[in-house]
Amino acid sequence: MKKEKLPKLIVILGPTASGKTELAIKLAKKFNGEIVSADSRQVYREMDIGTAKPLKQQEAKDKKQEYIVKGVPHYMIDIVNPDEEFNVAIYKKIAIKAIKNIQKREKLPFLVGGTGLYIQAIVDNIDFPRVPPQKKLRKKLEKKTKKELFKIYRELDPEGAKLIDKENKRRLIRAIEVCKATKKSFWQQRKKGKPLFDVLQIGIKLPKTELKKRVEKRIDKMFKLGLEREVKKLIKKYGWNIPSMQAIDYQEWKNYFKGKIKLEEIKKEIKIHTLQFSKRQMTWFKRNKRIHWIKNYQKAKKLIKKVF
RNA sequence: GCCGCGGUAGCUCAGGUAGUAGAGCGCGUCUCUGAAAAAGACGAGGUUUCACCAGUGCAAGUCUGGUCCGCGGCA
Numbered sequence A: 001m002k003k004e005k006l007p008k009l010i011v012i013l014g015p016t017a018s019g020k021t022e023l024a025i026k027l028a029k030k031f032n033g034e035i036v037s038a039d040s041r042q043v044y045r046e047m048d049i050g051t052a053k054p055l056k057q058q059e060a061k062d063k064k065q066e067y068i069v070k071g072v073p074h075y076m077i078d079i080v081n082p083d084e085e086f087n088v089a090i091y092k093k094i095a096i097k098a099i100k101n102i103q104k105r106e107k108l109p110f111l112v113g114g115t116g117l118y119i120q121a122i123v124d125n126i127d128f129p130r131v132p133p134q135k136k137l138r139k140k141l142e143k144k145t146k147k148e149l150f151k152i153y154r155e156l157d158p159e160g161a162k163l164i165d166k167e168n169k170r171r172l173i174r175a176i177e178v179c180k181a182t183k184k185s186f187w188q189q190r191k192k193g194k195p196l197f198d199v200l201q202i203g204i205k206l207p208k209t210e211l212k213k214r215v216e217k218r219i220d221k222m223f224k225l226g227l228e229r230e231v232k233k234l235i236k237k238y239g240w241n242i243p244s245m246q247a248i249d250y251q252e253w254k255n256y257f258k259g260k261i262k263l264e265e266i267k268k269e270i271k272i273h274t275l276q277f278s279k280r281q282m283t284w285f286k287r288n289k290r291i292h293w294i295k296n297y298q299k300a301k302k303l304i305k306k307v308f
Numbered sequence B: 001g002c003c004g005c006g007g008u009a010g011c012u013c014a015g016g017u018a019g020u021a022g023a024g025c026g027c028g029u030c031u032c033u034g035a036a037a038a039a040g041a042c043g044a045g046g047u048u049u050c051a052c053c054a055g056u057g058c059a060a061g062u063c064u065g066g067u068c069c070g071c072g073g074c075a
Helices: A020-030 A088-104 A116-123 A135-142 A146-156 A158-163 A169-182 A208-225 A227-238 A253-257 A263-286 A297-307
Strands: A008-013 A033-037 A067-069 A072-075 A108-113 A198-204 A291-294
Touching: A008 A020, A008 A116, A020 A033, A020 A072, A020 A108, A020 A297, A033 A088, A072 A088, A088 A108, A088 A116, A108 A116, A116 A263, A135 A169, A146 A158, A146 A169, A198 A297, A208 A227, A208 A263, A227 A253, A253 A263, A291 A297
Parallel strands: A008 A108, A008 A198, A033 A072, A033 A108, A198 A291
Antiparallel strands: A067 A072
């Protein structure tokens, strides 16, 4: 059995505020690597404080627009405007290009982030049905009830209808969208491609109490750095009706600017949302049995040396 | 000191005419294929228990009396 050798890729993942960025930079320096971010929010320009972007070395006034942190180049950060459409499929396409580019230059790519779906899209080479979101259709379907949507979907894809989450409108709508555009079953089009890379997945695991401390510290810092100012600027420019503003650290301010709640309550709310989010992330990661869970840099270093 | 209101799930509170305690939030578990920091599902919590004590009822968060605590007003 002759299988061709795939180029190597190291994934660093973990819940929010677990210290991925710091760890990844250290490892990248050690192994002559470059970083590809796997974060669904850091792709947006102008959203810096709330998404906890790593601090750039210098303002990108030069034409190359490189995002360099402590000497390590980062990709997939600041690549679209907050009001531009962005999603997994777009992410996958650009990120793979970035990874291949790093490999071409004989450097080791590190895929670093907490967006499980984005990471999986790369690692498992998920083959998304080539059906871009159709706004008009979605708007029309959104007006219907869950029951009505389910009926429509069952007509189009009886097999998938048995398995889909009937209560989730968003999923039903996408399933219908794909069926209508392709004239085929949505469920049967959910495919993984052949792996593109030889992947080592490393996860950072922290005790719950410590993660909580880190989350709280990070949020306090965001407030000090001027999160309020950043949010104000964004809503003035774009308003609330863009997907990127649904992110934690941003969505919570809606009531504040309406004068409904106090600053301290926003902070409390953000902390709760962030902690809840980190748990959802762990739920996602937990079922991925290929992740090697580690506690610190030394362990990660050893692991990389051993496996590659 | 007097008057009024309140003391029910971790928190905020619902609980006509008494009949074996509910909601929202939080918490826990999970799902996830072009919005994923999104969208959704399920579940555990009230020391035999509704601040405490006594009483009337077959039966009392639910009625009566008292005690203790909190809040507001008068003094």
